[in-house]
Amino acid sequence: MIKRSFWLEKIEKAWRQRSVIWLSGVRRVGKTFLCQSLPTVEYFDCELPRVRKMMEDPESFLGSLGGKRIVLDEIHRLANPSELLKIAADHYPNVQVLATGSSMIGASTKFKDTLAGRKIELWLTPMMSTDLNDFGWPDLGRRFLYGGLPPFFLSEQLPERDFQEWVDSYWAKDIQELFRLERRHSFQRFVELLMLQSGGIFEATKFSRPCEVSRTTISNYLKVLEATFVVNVIRPFSSHRSTEIVAAPKVYAFDTGFVCYHRGWNSLRDEDKGLLWEHFVLNELHAHLQSRNVYYWRDKRGHEVDFVLTPRGQMPIAIECKWSASDFNASNLVSFRK
Template identity: 30%
Template sequence: MITRKILSSIVSDLDKGKVLIVTGPRQVGKTTILRELAQQMQRPTLWLNCDEPDDRANLEKVSSTQLRALVGANQLLFIDEAQRVPDIGLTLKLLVDQLPDVQTIVTGSSALELAGGIHEPLTGRKFEYRLLPFSTAELVAETSQREERRLLEQRLIYGFYPEVVLHPAEAERRLAELADSYLYKDILRLQDIRKPAVLQKLLVALALQVGSEVSFYELSQTVGTDPATVERYIGLLEQAFVVFQVGALSRNLRNELKKSKKIFFYDTGIRNAIIKNFNPLSLRADAGALWENFMITERIKANLYAGKRSAYYFWRTTQQQEIDWLEEERGQLRAFEFKWNPKAKARFPASFQEAYPNTEMAVVSPDNYMNWLI
C-alpha cells in the first residue's frame, strides 16, 4: 500500500460538519483511499457504489426520512462515483443538514457532472480534495530518492498511474487499456460527443504539441472541425482530468504575449499511450517536452498536496523570449526553466527580470529536480 498524501488531510477534516469530496481521474485510487480510511476509523460504515443501479436509485430524489432509513446506525457513509446520481448536490445537502452525526465522504471520477451538481447546494458545506496519479513524493516515501532517481526515465515514459507503477512489466498493456477504456468514458457518457473520431484526433494533436503554444484555429484545421468544437472538447478533456491549460503571464511589458495557451497532460504515460510511443529517451525527439510536462505535473501535485493555492503561467514575448513555468503564491513569483540536459544553458531574459523584480528563479534538471518535488 502506497500512502497517499491527501489521506492525512481527509482524516484531519473528519467530523467538522462537512461533506468531504474527492475528485480526480479514473483509476488513480480514490476507492482505495476510502477503504484505507474505513480501516483506520473502525466505525460502522455504509458503502454505496453509484455505478450500481440500485445504489444510485437510493440516492435519487430522496427525502431526509428516506436517507435516515438508508443510513441507519452507520456513522460513515461512503458514496463512490457520485457523479452518476442526478442532482447529487441536493442529496448531499440533506445529508449534511439532517444527519449531522454521519460523516459523508464522496468520490467522483470526473468533474463533468459532479462539479456542476454540487457547488451551489453545498456552499459552505463541503471540503474538496483532488487525487491525481502517484506523485514523486509519495513514491519516495515508499522507496527512496535514490530508487526514484534510478526510475526517472521509466516515470517519464510510463507515468504514475497506480496500475502502471505497481505492474511495471505490463506498463504498455495497462496504459493502452487505460487510454482506450477509461479516458473517454465519462466524456462520451455524460456529454453529447457527436464526433468521437475528432476527439481522438484532437488528443493526438495535443500530445504532439505538448509544451508548445496552441491555436484553436490551427487545431481545428488539423482535426477537421471548427474552433468552437475544439475549444469545447478541450474543456471537456480538462474536466475529465486528461489535460490542463496554462495561460501566458502578461502584466508589465507591451510585447508580452497575452492570449497564448499551452496544454499539458496530467500524466506523461497517458500522453505517450495516445501517440503509441514508448521508445527510450535516447531514441526520442521529444525528451525535452516530456521533461517539461513531467516537471510541471509533479510541481502541481507537490503544491496541491502541500495545500498551496498557486496560480500557474508561462511567459513569452513577440521576440521569442520565454520562460517555461511561473508560479504565483501570495504575490510571490517563482520562475522555472526545465532542462533535460543538465549541461544545457538556460538564461532568464533581462527584460523579464527588470519587469518582475524579486522573482525567485531556478533551472531544473535531472541533477536537482528532487529539490522541487519533495
C-alpha cells in the first residue's frame, strides 16, 4: 500500500495536539485510502448498518476500545456525529479518533460549535508534489492533465468518463442529500462555466443568463461549491490604496484535471501549462498552510500578483507563478511593494 508521507506526518502531528481529527476533502480525493494506510488503527465504516448500531451508545462503544486509534469513515451517516466526537474528546482522550465525512457536516454551525477547541481539522487536497514522489510518478504534465484525484491520476488512459461521473455523483450524493437544490441543469451548467474560466475574475451577473437563474442564486451556488471544496474563492488583498481593485474575487477549480476536461484538452501545449501551474501552486499552498487565507492583488493600472499570503505579524508575501522563467516580469512585484 502506498504511504502518503506528507499526510501521514500531518495526522501524527495533529494527534499529538488533540485526540480528535476531522479529515475533510472532496469525493475520491483519497480519504478512505489514507485512513486505511495508517498503522495500528481500527477502521469503522459508518455506512454499514451494523457499525451504526454499535455506536448508538457512544459511551459503551468508546469505553470498549481501550485506548486504541480508530477511524470513523463517513461519520455523517450517524444520527448525531458531533455528539460522539464530543464525548470522545471530553471523556475518552486516550482514544485517538480520525473522522471523515461530508464536507458540509464539517462546515455546519452545530458541528463547529459542539467541537470548538476539541478537534484538529485536516484538509486533504488533491495530490501535491510529495504525493507524486510517493506514487513513484513525479510527472507534472500527467498531474496537470489527469488531475490530482489518485484513481484518476493512476488511470491507464485519460479518464474522461470518470470526470463526468464524478460531477454526476457530486450532484446526487453531496448536493441533493445535503442541500436539496432544484434545477440540476442550471447548477451543473454553472459548474461547467466555472471550470472553463477557472482562475479568472468572478462576476455573478455574467452567469445568470446562461444558467437561467438569478444573480442571487448564482451567489448561493458559489457558496455551496466553496463549502464543499469544489472551488477555491481567492479574494483581493488590500493595503487600502485608492489604486487597488478590491471588489471582485477570482475563482479556481479544485483540480487541474477537471479544468482540462471541461476545456476539451486531451494533450497539453506549452501555452496551457502556465494556467495549470498556477492551479498546482495554489493546491500546494492549501496543503501546507491548511488554510484558505490566500489572496491575489490587482491595481487599476493592470498590475497583478497571483497570490498573496498574510502571515500574522509579518509582511505580506507575494507569489508570482510562471511556467517559464522567460515569462517572468518583475514589474508586478515592484508595483505591489510600492
